[in-house]
Amino acid sequence: MLDIKYIREHTDAVRKGAEVKRLKVDLDKLLALDAEIRPLQTEWEKLQADRNALSKAIGQAAPNERDAMKVKVQALKVDLESLDKTLKVKREEFDGLMLLVPQPPREDVPIGRDDKDNVEIRQWGTPR
Secondary structure, three states, rough: EEEEEEEEHOOHHHHHHHHHOOOOOOHHHHHHHHHHHHHHHHHHHHHHHHHHHHHHHEEEEEHHHHHHHHHHHHHHHHHHHHHHHHHHHHHHHHHHHOOOOOOOOOOOOOOOHHHHHHHOOOOOOOOO
């Protein structure tokens, strides 16, 4: 499987490689999903860090402040769960598309329609 960073940086080469291999891959949709997932992932990580910091602060807070802090942690938990569901759906679609992206062929590989167009480089043994 190709790395998404490679696909982002070499979209034309990956697209050409898929065409050469006669595979239909929606790279535009893949890159759009990637663009949607990255900010959501950053937001999820920020919420997680905020929740962890609040949870740690609860132990050191005064007893009368703890209840308010627990409510904030609970609200963050709800936001995290909602964002997690959204991310899960988008990641599943993203992963499905990533599995369809072929490795681009090397430049020195001849292009052909099927096995008949292959170039024989060497033989081993005697053919039957």
